[in-house]
Amino acid sequence: MGILKLENVGYRYKDAPKDKYVFKNINYEFEQGKMYAIKGKSGSGKTTLLSLITGLEKCTEGDVLYNGKSLKKMNLDKYRNTEIGIVFQSYNLLPRFTAIENIILSMDVSQVKIKNKKQRALELMKSVGLSEEQSKRKILKLSGGEQQRIAIARSLSYNPKIIIADEPTGNLDKETESEILKIFKHLAKDENKCIIIVTHSQSVCDAVDYIYELKK
Amino acid sequence: MYILKNSFISITRNKGRNISIGIIILVIAACSTVTLSIRNTANNLVKEYEASHDIIGTISFNRGQLAEKFKGGEDAKKSNIEAFNNIEQLTLENIKNYGESNYLKNYYYIYTTSLNSDTLTKATDSYEYEVENKETSTTSTTKTTGGQNNEKSKGGPNGAGGERHTITNNNTTTIITRSKEKFQSDRNLTGDFELDGYSSYDAMTDFISGNYQITDGEMITDFSSFECAISSELATLNEIEVGNKITLKNPTTKKTYDFVVKGIYKDNSNADDSANMYSQSANKIVTGSTVIKTLVEDDSTLVTNITPSFIMQSEDVIEAFTQELKDKGLNEYYTLNTNLDELKNATQSIENVKTFATMFLIITLIIASIVLFVINVINIRERKYEIGVFRTIGVSKFKLTIQYILELLIVSIIMLCIGCLCGVFLSKPIGNMLLQNEIEASKTADEEVLNNFGRGEKLDLPMEMNIRGVAKVEPINSIDAVVDVQVVLQLLVIGILLTIVSSLASMISIQRFSPLTILKERS
Ligand SMILES: Nc1ncnc2c1ncn2[C@@H]1O[C@H](COP(=O)(O)OP(=O)(O)OP(=O)(O)O)[C@@H](O)[C@H]1O
Ligand SMILES: [Mg+2]
Numbered sequence: 001m002g003i004l005k006l007e008n009v010g011y012r013y014k015d016a017p018k019d020k021y022v023f024k025n026i027n028y029e030f031e032q033g034k035m036y037a038i039k040g041k042s043g044s045g046k047t048t049l050l051s052l053i054t055g056l057e058k059c060t061e062g063d064v065l066y067n068g069k070s071l072k073k074m075n076l077d078k079y080r081n082t083e084i085g086i087v088f089q090s091y092n093l094l095p096r097f098t099a100i101e102n103i104i105l106s107m108d109v110s111q112v113k114i115k116n117k118k119q120r121a122l123e124l125m126k127s128v129g130l131s132e133e134q135s136k137r138k139i140l141k142l143s144g145g146e147q148q149r150i151a152i153a154r155s156l157s158y159n160p161k162i163i164i165a166d167e168p169t170g171n172l173d174k175e176t177e178s179e180i181l182k183i184f185k186h187l188a189k190d191e192n193k194c195i196i197i198v199t200h201s202q203s204v205c206d207a208v209d210y211i212y213e214l215k216k
Numbered sequence: 217m218y219i220l221k222n223s224f225i226s227i228t229r230n231k232g233r234n235i236s237i238g239i240i241i242l243v244i245a246a247c248s249t250v251t252l253s254i255r256n257t258a259n260n261l262v263k264e265y266e267a268s269h270d271i272i273g274t275i276s277f278n279r280g281q282l283a284e285k286f287k288g289g290e291d292a293k294k295s296n297i298e299a300f301n302n303i304e305q306l307t308l309e310n311i312k313n314y315g316e317s318n319y320l321k322n323y324y325y326i327y328t329t330s331l332n333s334d335t336l337t338k339a340t341d342s343y344e345y346e347v348e349n350k351e352t353s354t355t356s357t358t359k360t361t362g363g364q365n366n367e368k369s370k371g372g373p374n375g376a377g378g379e380r381h382t383i384t385n386n387n388t389t390t391i392i393t394r395s396k397e398k399f400q401s402d403r404n405l406t407g408d409f410e411l412d413g414y415s416s417y418d419a420m421t422d423f424i425s426g427n428y429q430i431t432d433g434e435m436i437t438d439f440s441s442f443e444c445a446i447s448s449e450l451a452t453l454n455e456i457e458v459g460n461k462i463t464l465k466n467p468t469t470k471k472t473y474d475f476v477v478k479g480i481y482k483d484n485s486n487a488d489d490s491a492n493m494y495s496q497s498a499n500k501i502v503t504g505s506t507v508i509k510t511l512v513e514d515d516s517t518l519v520t521n522i523t524p525s526f527i528m529q530s531e532d533v534i535e536a537f538t539q540e541l542k543d544k545g546l547n548e549y550y551t552l553n554t555n556l557d558e559l560k561n562a563t564q565s566i567e568n569v570k571t572f573a574t575m576f577l578i579i580t581l582i583i584a585s586i587v588l589f590v591i592n593v594i595n596i597r598e599r600k601y602e603i604g605v606f607r608t609i610g611v612s613k614f615k616l617t618i619q620y621i622l623e624l625l626i627v628s629i630i631m632l633c634i635g636c637l638c639g640v641f642l643s644k645p646i647g648n649m650l651l652q653n654e655i656e657a658s659k660t661a662d663e664e665v666l667n668n669f670g671r672g673e674k675l676d677l678p679m680e681m682n683i684r685g686v687a688k689v690e691p692i693n694s695i696d697a698v699v700d701v702q703v704v705l706q707l708l709v710i711g712i713l714l715t716i717v718s719s720l721a722s723m724i725s726i727q728r729f730s731p732l733t734i735l736k737e738r739s
Binding site: 051054056057076077078079080081082086088090092093094095096097101105106108109110154 | 218225601609612
């Protein structure tokens with residue numbers, strides 16, 4: 001029994017023509033301890049699908065089930081701040097906050113008990129290859145790749161069961177990419193997390209257990 | 217807790233924006249403090265005035281109503297006289313009965329009568345002296361003489377006038393005396409000297425208002441012993457000094473009474489602008505009401521007048537008290553009049569300042585809330601992306617709203633405090649400018665009253681010296697005391713309300729935004 005299940009999921013943007021669905025009849029299942037990749041051409045609806053999984057949008061058809069329970073019946077704020085960790089394609093970090101403040105904020109919001117938040121934030125940043133000096137900088141003073149890594153560190157900070165990442169390695173070099181993949185792998189195998197990665201990258205597809213492909 | 221932390225971080229990271237909001241709030245706070253303190257000062261002045269000036273009801277005779285019942289023509293005369301004679305005069309017992317009312321704080325009266333004197337000379341412009349007039353009538357023609365003794369001063373309420381016809385016919389003299397019932401509404405007192413018996417100091421309204429002022433000695437202290445205060449004119453004319461005795465005489469019983477002169481008063485009123493030598497108060501003698509009662513006990517035919525004043529508990533009881541008077545049997549021709557209109561007139565200018573301050577405050581607040589609302593809308597547009605991020609990481613709409621309100625509140629409260637301080641310094645000069653006349657008036661009035669009673673220098677007032685507006689009421693010396701806890705609290709409430717109202721923009725936006733749309737807008 002998977003932790004996350006998509007049942008006949010279909011989605012159509014409100015302003016799109018009536019029968020123009022981004023996708024339809026999607027039936028995916030995700031389990032703990034496994035890594036998944038979602039592939040597809042640009043514009044195939046990958047980010048849209050992730051927004052349904054993360055509860056930022058509601059399905060037009062079908063349902064997303066978390067532990068067998070429909071997202072429609074859940075407190076989506078709590079779902080997002082404790083159960084799942086999201087790495088957005090566009091990072092979505094708070095520009096006026098420093099790197100470490102962004103991470104600590106997510107820990108605060110989740111209300112998961114974490115003893116030394118600052119220390120844990122620094123450890124996480126170190127694991128994605130960021131220094132203590134960089135942690136004190138405001139987001140806009142960091143490069144795209146650095147921001148992406150902070151977004152990854154943030155999604156891990158409150159120890160969620162599922163990590164959903166939208167092209168998390170899109171702006172990274174091969175070396176850093178493999179570092180990140182290593183972390184994800186460790187989380188899946190040793191900590192029984194469910195890792196869902198949207199990607200174009202072949203090396204990512206090679207590293208995962210299952211690949212879903214979105215077709216037009 | 218983290219919401220508060222976020223607010224603080226946001227404030228410090230958005231200095232420019234918060235400083236501009238802060239300045240606006242500071243100006244509003246300063247304006248509001250000034251207007252609030254002026255409003256409260258004006259309010260206090262009005263209250264002060266109302267506390268020191270009672271609503272006083274007096275009973276007056278409604279001439280108009282009686283006149284309506286009167287008819288012309290010979291035939292109606294009898295019924296007119298009857299109607300008039302049916303109206304009973306107010307008695308001391310009536311007044312005491314009316315005065316015992318829950319609607320009243322107190323009541324007092326002036327019990328007036330008049331006496332003559334063998335030793336005192338009346339201060340008057342017209343003298344009468346007797347001329348011997350021997351008349352021998354030895355006429356044989358028929359002659360009719362209308363001998364009238366209709367001098368006003370002798371007429372009682374229905375004083376009888378007589379007409380004497382002397383008819384001489386064939387040396388036989390028949391004197392026919394016919395008495396006629398006469399209508400005379402003039403209930404004037406008969407004696408030369410008017411004795412005003414006051415029931416208390418409160419009743420001495422002429423002394424309180426300053427129409428009369430003790431210039432020598434002091435006011436009577438015992439309302440039941442034969443003490444008095446006389447006019448300076450009478451004193452000069454008869455060479456009387458404070459401490460002297462004067463002797464008055466009942467014109468009918470010829471009984472005499474000795475009064476000790478305690479004080480001499482001057483009539484300051486200029487109402488009498490005729491070229492008379494003496495003022496109207498020249499023959500008035502001030503004494504206690506119990507003294508008059510004693511005089512009446514000695515001679516029940518003594519003509520008296522009683523003028524009551526009823527001090528109302530409040531504006532609201534006037535109607536009920538009027539009804540009560542009716543129930544207690546006050547004749548329909550008497551009506552209760554109050555000085556309510558006068559009091560309202562007196563405080564009108566202060567009320568105007570108060571209304572102006574209130575209007576100004578409301579306008580300031582309306583403009584302020586519009587400006588703050590606009591700033592908030594712009595603020596939210598700028599921070600849309602931030603809202604999207606907060607929402608995607610799972611901050612609930614409610615908590616986010618609280619955070620944004622908190623941010624504004626923290627800035628507001630700090631600026632409110634600074635603005636309030638500025639307001640305190642500004643409100644004194646501005647308030648003084650607007651309310652100075654009113655303050656001055658209230659300050660000096662109380663000091664003057666003591667002078668009028670001949671007790672200017674005496675600080676220790678006797679216990680019964682219980683004049684309203686004297687000693688009891690502290691005059692308002694300045695208005696800075698009014699920027700008090702009350703104002704600060706009012707300001708805080710206003711500030712918080714204003715913040716919340718202007719935060720409505722962010723509240724609504726946060727509820728409406730879908731995080732995904734916001735985030736997509738940026739990318
Ligand atoms: N708000 C919208 N209204 C209408 N159509 C939309 C909206 N947002 C996205 N689309 C369309 O939906 C489709 C899926 O978009 P989506 O962002 O999910 O693509 P994607 O697979 O993530 O692409 P990429 O690999 O470039 O990130 C696209 O064709 C896009 O034009
Ligand atoms: Mg995408």
